[in-house]
Amino acid sequence: MPSALLPIRISDLHLIKGGRAVLGGVNLVIEEPGITVIMGPNGAGKSLLLRCLHGLIEPDQGQITLGHRRIADCRKQQAMVFQQPVLLRRTVLQNLSFAAPEIAKTNPQHLMHALEAVNLADRADQPARMLSGGEQQRLSLARALLSQPALLLLDEATASMDPASVLLIESLVRAQSAQGTKVILVSHDQGQARRLANEIVFVCNGQVVEQSPANQFFTASQNPAAKAYLAGEILI
Amino acid sequence: MDVLAEAFRLIITLDEDLFEILWLSIRVSLIALVISVTLSLPLGTYLAITQFPGRKFCILLLNALMGMPPVVVGLMVYMLLSRSGPLGFLGLLYTPSAMIIAQVVLITPIITALAIQVIENLHQEYRDTFCSMGVTGRRAVAAYLVDARYALTTCILAGFGRAIAEVGAVIIVGGNIDHLTRVMTTAIALETSKGNLTLALSLGTVLLALSLLVNALVIGVREYAGKRQYA
Numbered sequence: 001m002p003s004a005l006l007p008i009r010i011s012d013l014h015l016i017k018g019g020r021a022v023l024g025g026v027n028l029v030i031e032e033p034g035i036t037v038i039m040g041p042n043g044a045g046k047s048l049l050l051r052c053l054h055g056l057i058e059p060d061q062g063q064i065t066l067g068h069r070r071i072a073d074c075r076k077q078q079a080m081v082f083q084q085p086v087l088l089r090r091t092v093l094q095n096l097s098f099a100a101p102e103i104a105k106t107n108p109q110h111l112m113h114a115l116e117a118v119n120l121a122d123r124a125d126q127p128a129r130m131l132s133g134g135e136q137q138r139l140s141l142a143r144a145l146l147s148q149p150a151l152l153l154l155d156e157a158t159a160s161m162d163p164a165s166v167l168l169i170e171s172l173v174r175a176q177s178a179q180g181t182k183v184i185l186v187s188h189d190q191g192q193a194r195r196l197a198n199e200i201v202f203v204c205n206g207q208v209v210e211q212s213p214a215n216q217f218f219t220a221s222q223n224p225a226a227k228a229y230l231a232g233e234i235l236i
Numbered sequence: 237m238d239v240l241a242e243a244f245r246l247i248i249t250l251d252e253d254l255f256e257i258l259w260l261s262i263r264v265s266l267i268a269l270v271i272s273v274t275l276s277l278p279l280g281t282y283l284a285i286t287q288f289p290g291r292k293f294c295i296l297l298l299n300a301l302m303g304m305p306p307v308v309v310g311l312m313v314y315m316l317l318s319r320s321g322p323l324g325f326l327g328l329l330y331t332p333s334a335m336i337i338a339q340v341v342l343i344t345p346i347i348t349a350l351a352i353q354v355i356e357n358l359h360q361e362y363r364d365t366f367c368s369m370g371v372t373g374r375r376a377v378a379a380y381l382v383d384a385r386y387a388l389t390t391c392i393l394a395g396f397g398r399a400i401a402e403v404g405a406v407i408i409v410g411g412n413i414d415h416l417t418r419v420m421t422t423a424i425a426l427e428t429s430k431g432n433l434t435l436a437l438s439l440g441t442v443l444l445a446l447s448l449l450v451n452a453l454v455i456g457v458r459e460y461a462g463k464r465q466y467a
């Protein structure tokens with residue numbers, strides 16, 4: 001069952017921040033289900049693009065539609081994991097029950113399963129903000145998955161995780177995608193992009209400069225900025 | 237030294253006059269605190285998370301009120317409650333109720349201003365996440381209040397500390413009437429001027445102990461919250 005929020009259409013998206021166009025005319029159509037990985041240098045505008053997609057930032061110009069609907073009409077079908085996870089000043093388990101009060105009432109066992117899936121079951125009653133950075137990211141992914149979103153946005157969700165956690169999260173994301181959730185994931189990790197991506201979107205200086213199937217991107221990218229990025233050269 | 241010894245004797249033997257005064261002080265300040273908290277938490281939360289024209293001005297006004305000298309507050313409440321004043325018909329002047337009103341006027345701006353700070357910071361931090369999770373309106377407000385519980389507790393304690401230690405306003409609207417509106421601070425002022433240092437000192441000691449207790453609680457709450465990353 002493909003995601004109800006496809007195709008994702010971004011047309012001529014402009015965003016001005018601090019007197020500067022941080023997104024300068026983004027055009028992007030994502031039609032394929034599966035996992036799209038957004039790559040690009042620091043400050044390219046990846047996080048802002050994700051926030052626009054999630055409806056957290058109103059663009060100065062341009063339009064976004066998801067499955068031919070406006071963002072406001074389908075926000076509930078989306079979930080996002082932020083680059084810096086924000087957790088409530090409560091226990092690990094309470095963070096989940098706050099995000100999904102319905103489930104907490106009818107099927108509290110499900111919340112424990114969700115914690116088990118990210119290897120945090122034994123920390124259920126600990127204050128959530130006392131978790132380490134990687135554990136916090138795992139918890140916020142578990143929280144995002146509770147709503148069974150049709151679109152899952154991940155902003156460097158595995159950035160501070162150890163290799164085992166990265167693989168654990170990747171398998172969760174892959175499983176979610178297999179259930180029909182469209183996943184858009186920002187990552188600097190080329191290994192991760194190779195493992196997960198069906199499609200790569202390369203962002204540079206506030207614009208999408210390349211969109212191609214993953215294998216093609218890594219083997220035959222023609223874009224000079226993308227080539228330089230993959231070769232580890234600093235882009236300015 | 238005799239005075240000091242005698243003062244401690246009054247405290248240790250639970251002297252009746254002393255405890256009448258102490259009890260009234262605590263009662264007045266606690267009631268004022270309850271009223272003030274029910275006003276300032278909703279007001280502070282509203283001002284912290286709602287954008288409207290004039291919001292900055294409201295906050296400015298609150299900060300100005302916060303710095304208002306207590307005697308001026310006393311004078312204003314006095315004029316309000318005096319027989320020819322707009323609320324004169326209530327006959328509240330020189331009653332504990334008048335003192336409660338003065339203390340409410342004094343500490344509400346303080347607690348509100350502190351609460352605004354706390355909730356505003358939390359709102360900044362949580363906004364995107366709540367937006368993402370579809371948490372809005374009452375649920376968001378309730379979550380802010382719950383998650384700010386420790387910080388708000390210290391704001392409330394600060395308000396109580398201010399209320400119980402206050403003299404100027406309370407003496408004007410309460411009148412420092414024996415057995416009726418005499419509280420610790422006004423009694424200390426009076427007994428000192430009369431030269432009755434024993435009672436003044438024993439009340440002073442109790443007041444000091446109370447203030448130490450409040451501050452210890454503030455520190456304790458902060459420490460507990462900090463340790464669990466709940467601050």
Ligand SMILES: Nc1ncnc2c1ncn2[C@@H]1O[C@H](COP(=O)(O)OP(=O)(O)OP(=O)(O)O)[C@@H](O)[C@H]1O
Pocket residue numbers: 017018022040041042043044045046047048049083
């Ligand atoms: N509120 C803001 N005000 C001014 N400039 C901003 C603001 N938010 C972001 N920017 C700028 O927009 C640009 C893009 O930011 P963004 O966070 O999208 O980068 P990114 O591609 O996610 O980078 P990274 O890989 O480091 O996470 C940056 O240069 C940043 O300085």
Ligand SMILES: [Mg+2]
Pocket residue numbers: 046047048083155
């Ligand atoms: Mg980013």
